[in-house]
Amino acid sequence: MPLSSTPTASRVPIAIPSLPNRKAKEATELALKDGKQLMEIEFPTAGLGSVPGDGEGGIEMTGSMQLIREFCDLFINPEKVTRTRIFFPEANEVEFARKSVFGGASFKLDYLTKPSLFEDFRFVSKVKMADRVKPEDEMFLVGYPYFNVNEMLVVEELYREAVVNTARKLIIFNGELDRIRSGYYPPFFYPKLAALSKTLFPEMETVYYIHNFKGRNGGTLFRCYPGPWKVLRNVRNKYVCLHKQEVMLSLKEVAFDILLSILLSVCKPFGSDAQHNV
Secondary structure, X not given: OEOOOOOOOOOOEEOOOOOHHXXXXXXXXXXXXXXXXXXXXXXXXXXXXXXXXXXXXXXXHHHHHHHHHHHHHHHOOHHHHHHEEEEEEEHHHHHHXXXXXXXOOOOEEEEEEEEOOOHHHOOEEEOOHHHOOOOOOOEEEEEOOOOOOXXXXXXXXXXXXXXXXXXXXXEEEOOOOHHHHOOOOOOOOOHHHHHHHHHOHHHOEEEEEEEEEOOOOOEEEEEEOOOOEEEEEEEOOEEEEEEEEOOOOOHHHHHHHHHHHHHHHOOOOOOHHHOOOO
């Protein structure tokens, strides 16, 4: 049930944290206390004001890898490090991580897919999760599983086979799951992937999320667990809340029903009392 039924600007400025990993850590800890097992963290890698695609694909993946290392250093207690398994999309990413961002770390690094004979055509082989998981594993973190459509299907397998009916937890970090939510993958061609919106996603809690919209009617969809979903706009270097509700909005709803609606319905951006300097 929406907390605010009409898109109006809040008079209280809101600050999006400059260090989202610290807020993501706090939100995840609260979600764990509430018994959540499947969680999503999503925020831009190229800066808090960026959108997916602002950076080159490989650079964005490396940025996500660096953010994952930072998050793990903040979130995972030293005694839990060897019981934490971090999955990257493919074996090559694991090799790169060991030589760079995760060099010297004790985290277990693993992969979701492995190259096939047709790798040049983006064909890969799924890895059977039952063969990768060990009895001592307590926490799984999956990094940016969006390069190949098989990756999220393997994530679902990991959740069903190794997390459900156990005390384990699974965090999906920068998975760009909005591609699936928005229908980017046509159900006719990708029925299993599209089905995740009805099978896997309802069981998932989005604990920390930032998605930016650019342009004249730009803004930000934001959530920090256990708070509501908020649509924000940057006005004179301060974020103001245009709308908030308990359930996640689709990107289409934010773009057209709220941000564009605000642009069309007001003559000036906001009242003078809603504008503040940083």
